[in-house]
Amino acid sequence: xxxxxxxxxxxxxxxxxxxxxxxxxxxxxxxxxxxxxxxxxxxxxxxxxxxxxxxxxxxxxxxxxxxxxxxxxxxxxxxxxxxxxxxxxxxxxxxxxxxxxxxxxxxxxxxxxxxxxxxxxxxxxxxxxxxxxxxxxxxxxxxxxxxxxxxxxxxxxxxxxxxxxxxxxxxxxxxxxxxxxxxxxxxxxxxxxxxxxxxxxxxxxxxxxxxxxxxxxxxxxxxx
Amino acid sequence: xxxxxxxxxxxxxxxxxxxxxxxxxxxxxxxxxxxxxxxxxxxxxxxxxxxxxxxxxxxxxxxxxxxxxxxxxxxxxxxxxxxxxxxxxxxxxxxxxxxxxxxxxxxxxxxxxxxxxxxxxxxxxxxxxxxxxxxxxxxxxxxxxxxxxxxxxxxxxxxxxxxxxxxxxxxxxxxxxxxxxxxxxxxxxxxxxxxxxxxxxxxxxxxxxxxxxxxxxxxxxxxx
Numbered sequence: 001x002x003x004x005x006x007x008x009x010x011x012x013x014x015x016x017x018x019x020x021x022x023x024x025x026x027x028x029x030x031x032x033x034x035x036x037x038x039x040x041x042x043x044x045x046x047x048x049x050x051x052x053x054x055x056x057x058x059x060x061x062x063x064x065x066x067x068x069x070x071x072x073x074x075x076x077x078x079x080x081x082x083x084x085x086x087x088x089x090x091x092x093x094x095x096x097x098x099x100x101x102x103x104x105x106x107x108x109x110x111x112x113x114x115x116x117x118x119x120x121x122x123x124x125x126x127x128x129x130x131x132x133x134x135x136x137x138x139x140x141x142x143x144x145x146x147x148x149x150x151x152x153x154x155x156x157x158x159x160x161x162x163x164x165x166x167x168x169x170x171x172x173x174x175x176x177x178x179x180x181x182x183x184x185x186x187x188x189x190x191x192x193x194x195x196x197x198x199x200x201x202x203x204x205x206x207x208x209x210x211x212x213x214x215x216x217x218x219x220x221x222x223x224x
Numbered sequence: 225x226x227x228x229x230x231x232x233x234x235x236x237x238x239x240x241x242x243x244x245x246x247x248x249x250x251x252x253x254x255x256x257x258x259x260x261x262x263x264x265x266x267x268x269x270x271x272x273x274x275x276x277x278x279x280x281x282x283x284x285x286x287x288x289x290x291x292x293x294x295x296x297x298x299x300x301x302x303x304x305x306x307x308x309x310x311x312x313x314x315x316x317x318x319x320x321x322x323x324x325x326x327x328x329x330x331x332x333x334x335x336x337x338x339x340x341x342x343x344x345x346x347x348x349x350x351x352x353x354x355x356x357x358x359x360x361x362x363x364x365x366x367x368x369x370x371x372x373x374x375x376x377x378x379x380x381x382x383x384x385x386x387x388x389x390x391x392x393x394x395x396x397x398x399x400x401x402x403x404x405x406x407x408x409x410x411x412x413x414x415x416x417x418x419x420x421x422x423x424x425x426x427x428x429x430x431x432x433x434x435x436x437x438x439x440x441x442x443x444x445x446x447x448x
Contacts, residue, residue: 064305071295081288084308169401177393177404184408 005070009079012062016083016090019055020139020200023090024132026052026097027193031125033104034186035118037111045101052094059087075210082207086139089196089203093132096193100125103182103189112182117167117175121186124160127153128190131197138201142208147201157194161187229294233303236286240307240314243279244363244424247314248356250276250321251417255349257328258410259342261335269325276318283311299434306431310363313420313427317356320417324349327406327413336406341391341399345410348384351377352414355421362425366432371425381418385411 026045033042063084066072072080103112113121131153138146164187167173168180175183205211250269257266287308290296296304327336337345355377362370388411391397392404399407429435 064301067291067305068297068301073292077288077292081291081308084305085312088309088312165405168405171401177395180401180404181389181392181408184405185412188409188412 005066005072008062008066008070009072009076012059012066012083013079015055015059015062016086017136017140019052019059019087019090020136022048022052022055023093023097024129024136026094027100027125027132028129030097030100030104031129033101034112034125035122037104037108039105039108042101042105042108046098046105049094049098052091056087056091059083063087078207078210082203086200086203089199090135093135093193093196096189096196097132099189100186103186107178107182112186113179117164117173117179117183120160120163120167121183121190124157124164124187124190127157127160128193131157131194135197135200138204142204144205144208147205150197150201154194154198157191161191229290229296232286232290232294233296233300236283236290236307237303239279239283239286240310241360241364243276243283243311243314244360246272246276246279247317247321248353248360250318251324251349251356252353254321254324254328255353257325258336258349259346261328261332263329263332266325266329266332270322270329273318273322276315280311280315283307287311302431302434306427310424310427313423314359317359317417317420320413320420321356323413324410327410331402331406336410337403341388341397341403341407344384344387344391345407345414348381348388348411348414351381351384352417355381355418359421359424362428366428368429368432371429374421374425378418378422381415385415 026048029041029045029048032038033045063080066080070076111118131150134146134150134153137143138150164183168175168183250272253265253269253272256262257269287304290304294300335342355374358370358374358377361367362374388407392399392407
C-alpha cells in the first residue's frame with residue numbers, strides 16, 4: 001500500500017514535469033513560428049495543444065484519486081494540491097502558445113509585423129520561450145532560485161508589453177488595422193504567458209517550503 | 225468532530241457563494257461604468273477587487289485545512305477540490321471586471337467608444353454581467369439548468385466578440401488608435417469572462433454529479 005502510494009505520487013510529479021516541458025516546447029515553437037513565419041511549425045504547436053490538455057486531465061484524475069484513496073498529509077498533500085493547480089496554469093500556458101501560433105499561421109506567408117515592431121516581438125517571444133523553459137526546469141528540479149529568474153523575466157516581458165502600446169498609439173507609424181489588432185493581441189498573449197510563469201513560481205515555492213504567500217506576493221499573482 | 229467538519233464544509237461553501245456574488249457585482253459595476261462613463265462606479269469596482277482576492281485566499285486556506293485534517297471523501301471531497309478550483313476562476317473573473325473598469329476610468333469623462341460600436345459594447349457588457357449573475361446563482365443553488373444558460377450566453381458573447389473585429393478591420397469606420405486598442409482589449413476581457421463562466425458551469429456539474437467531463441466539454445473549457 002505504502003509502496004503503491006509512493007509510486008502514484010511519483011507518477012503525478014512525473015506527469016506534471018511532462019506537461020511543463022510540453023508547455024515550454026509549445027512556446028518555443030510558437031516564438032519560432034512567429035519570428036520565422038514558419039507555417040509547419042505553427043501547425044505543429046496548434047496540433048500539440050491537445051496533448052497538453054490531456055496531461056491536465058491525467059494529473060487531475062491522479063490527484064483526485066490520491067486524495068480520495070490515500071488521504072495524503074503534509075508535503076504529500078501540498079504536492080497533490082499544487083499539481084491540481086499547476087496543471088490548470090500549464091494548460092493555459094499551452095493555450096497562449098497556441099494563440100501565438102494561430103496569429104503566425106493567419107498571416108503566413110507574411111511576417112505578422114514588420115520593421116521595429118517585429119524586432120520588439122522577436123525579443124518578447126524569445127523571452128516568453130525562456131520563461132517556459134525556466135518553468136519546466138523549476139517544476140522538474142524544484143530549485144527555487146529559478147523562481148526568482150522567472151519573476152525577473154516577467155518584469156522584462158511587462159516592459160516589452162508596455163512598449164507595444166507606444167508603437168500602436170504612435171500615429172506617425174504606418175500600421176494597417178490588422179497589424180494593430182495583431183500587435184495588441186500578441187502582446188497580451190505573451191505578457192499573460194509571463195504572468196502564468198510567475199504564478200507557477202509562487203505555487204512552487206508553496207509546494208517546496210509550505211509557506212503561504214505573503215500579501216505582496218499574492219498581489220503579484222493577482223495583478224494579472 | 226463530525227459537527228465541526230460539517231460546519232467547516234458549510235463555511236467553505238458559503239465563502240464560495242460570497243466570492244461568486246462579489247465577482248458578479250464587479251462585472252455589473254464594470255458594465256455600468258462602461259456604458260454610463262461613470263467614474264465613481266469604475267473606482268469602486270477597482271477598489272473592491274482586493275476583497276475578491278482575499279476570499280480566494282480564505283477558500284484556499286479552508287480547503288487545504290479540510291483536506292489535511294478531515295480527509296473528506298466522495299461528495300465532500302469533490303466540494304473541496306471544486307472550491308479550490310472555482311476560487312481561482314472567480315478571482316480571475318473579478319480581475320477581468322477590474323480590467324473593464326480600468327478602461328472606463330482611463331477614458332473618463334469620454335465614453336470609451338462611440339456610435340454603433342458603443343451599442344455593441346453595451347450589449348456585450350450587459351451579457352457578461354448576466355453571465356456573472358448566473359454564475360453566482362449556480363454556485364449558490366447548484367441548479368444545473370443554470371449551467372446550460374451560461375453556456376448559451378457565452379455563445380452570444382463569442383458572437384459579439386467576433387463582431388468587434390468586423391468593426392476594427394473596417395477601414396471605412398473612423399477610429400482613433402486608442403479606440404482600436406480599447407475595442408480589442410475590452411472585447412477580449414468580456415469574451416474571457418464568458419469563458420470562465422463556462423468553466424464554472426462545467427466544474428459545478430462535476431461537483432453535483434461526480435461525473436467527469438466528456439471530451440467535447442473538456443474541449444469547450446480548453447478552447448479559450
